[in-house]
Amino acid sequence: MVKSRCDLSRVHGLIETGPVVLLTTSRAGRPNAMPMSWHTMLDFEPPLVGCVVSDRNYSFAALKSARECVLNIPTAKLARQVVGCGNTTGAKIDKFAAFHLTARPASLVRAPLIDECYASLECRVADTRLVRKYGLFVLEILRAWVDPAAKNPRTLHHRGWGRFMVAGQTIALPSAMR
Amino acid sequence: MVKSRCDLSRVHGLIETGPVVLLTTSRAGRPNAMPMSWHTMLDFEPPLVGCVVSDRNYSFAALKSARECVLNIPTAKLARQVVGCGNTTGAKIDKFAAFHLTARPASLVRAPLIDECYASLECRVADTRLVRKYGLFVLEILRAWVDPAAKNPRTLHHRGWGRFMVAGQTIALPSAMR
Numbered sequence: 001m002v003k004s005r006c007d008l009s010r011v012h013g014l015i016e017t018g019p020v021v022l023l024t025t026s027r028a029g030r031p032n033a034m035p036m037s038w039h040t041m042l043d044f045e046p047p048l049v050g051c052v053v054s055d056r057n058y059s060f061a062a063l064k065s066a067r068e069c070v071l072n073i074p075t076a077k078l079a080r081q082v083v084g085c086g087n088t089t090g091a092k093i094d095k096f097a098a099f100h101l102t103a104r105p106a107s108l109v110r111a112p113l114i115d116e117c118y119a120s121l122e123c124r125v126a127d128t129r130l131v132r133k134y135g136l137f138v139l140e141i142l143r144a145w146v147d148p149a150a151k152n153p154r155t156l157h158h159r160g161w162g163r164f165m166v167a168g169q170t171i172a173l174p175s176a177m178r
Numbered sequence: 179m180v181k182s183r184c185d186l187s188r189v190h191g192l193i194e195t196g197p198v199v200l201l202t203t204s205r206a207g208r209p210n211a212m213p214m215s216w217h218t219m220l221d222f223e224p225p226l227v228g229c230v231v232s233d234r235n236y237s238f239a240a241l242k243s244a245r246e247c248v249l250n251i252p253t254a255k256l257a258r259q260v261v262g263c264g265n266t267t268g269a270k271i272d273k274f275a276a277f278h279l280t281a282r283p284a285s286l287v288r289a290p291l292i293d294e295c296y297a298s299l300e301c302r303v304a305d306t307r308l309v310r311k312y313g314l315f316v317l318e319i320l321r322a323w324v325d326p327a328a329k330n331p332r333t334l335h336h337r338g339w340g341r342f343m344v345a346g347q348t349i350a351l352p353s354a355m356r
Contacts, residue, residue, distance in 0.1 A: 012338060013337045013338035016196070016215040016216060016335075016336050016338070017196050017335035017343050018194070018197065018215075018335055019196065035355070037194040037195075037196075038194060039218055040217055040218035040228060041230070042230060042312045042314065050218060050228060050312070050314070052219070052220060079349060079351060083352070083353045086355040087353060087354045087355070130308065134221070134226075135220075136220065138312070152343075155343075157194075157195035157196055157335070157345070158191075158194050159191045159194075160188070160190060161353065161356060162351045162352060162353025162355060163191075163349070164350075164351070165330075165333075165348050166346045166347050167335070167343045167345075168332070168344045168346025168347070170337065170341055170342065170343050170344070171254070171257060171341070171342050171344060172340055172341045172342075173257060173258065173261045173340045173342070174261070175261045175264060175265060175340025177261070177264040177265070177336070177340060178338060178339060
């Protein structure tokens with residue numbers, strides 16, 4: 001999927017709708033991907049995201065040591081792969097091979113972009129002080145890639161226990177809210 | 179709107195889809211409401227939510243001093259009121275009167291429930307140590323109220339600049355993810 005660089009000042013709109021993301025990491029050259037729904041924007045510029053990764057997740061050690069990751073945003077077409085990545089562990093399988101996901105090199109970090117996702121945000125870990133108490137990593141988005149054709153992406157929003165709400169119509173109202 | 183108590187173990191499913199919430203506070207007996215999209219679950223039990231409230235918001239002082247609030251989740255029917263609350267400040271107007279919102283007493287906190295919202299989560303501020311650096315308040319959800327008829331609520335998800343994605347269909351897949 002061909003993606004274009006997205007201005008970092010606009011990237012908050014990709015995250016604050018609350019989509020499931022696939023967090024990719026790289027550990028000893030092996031890529032891994034885990035679905036994650038517990039995230040929030042923390043600042044506009046530079047764009048900061050807080051995300052919760054439990055130390056029970058295989059990705060935890062890679063994120064903590066490499067201090068880099070990519071947040072990839074899938075659409076509903078990838079729902080089975082998202083659930084597959086959530087039901088398995090990178091400790092035992094190569095999720096990219098198992099779920100036919102394509103790892104593409106990122107520009108600034110070693111963690112890969114997932115080609116099939118409509119948006120990919122290259123991140124560095126900016127603050128780990130909240131990890132012990134809340135599992136909360138503060139990420140700075142360094143570069144953002146978006147499919148320019150995805151005007152109203154049908155993102156997935158986890159309701160718990162494998163139920164996902166799929167993004168519906170977009171409405172616009174006169175608003176001063178960024 | 180008649181709401182029932184929702185088991186706290188299930189409340190994460192209301193938040194992790196990423197809906198716009200109306201955060202209500204009470205200050206010297208005057209209720210206020212502000213829309214907020216920057217929030218994330220931080221733990222299941224007790225349910226903790228991290229939410230970003232800027233010190234430029236009128237609600238900031240009330241939240242910091244009273245250490246209580248309610249997270250009310252509106253559906254698309256309330257889109258105009260949500261934007262109205264975002265375009266105005268409680269320093270100048272009574273938003274409940276201006277936008278025809280009904281304040282109902284909560285059971286455990288002084289901040290009000292918004293009757294028109296399909297879910298309301300009574301919260302206490304559990305941790306303010308991240309407020310200075312990130313504007314991040316850690317809230318513990320003490321009690322949750324949900325309209326039992328709202329099976330697939332058409333929640334609002336902010337895309338920025340007054341554009342909202344409205345929740346679409348729900349799909350279910352076999353998943354081990356809570």
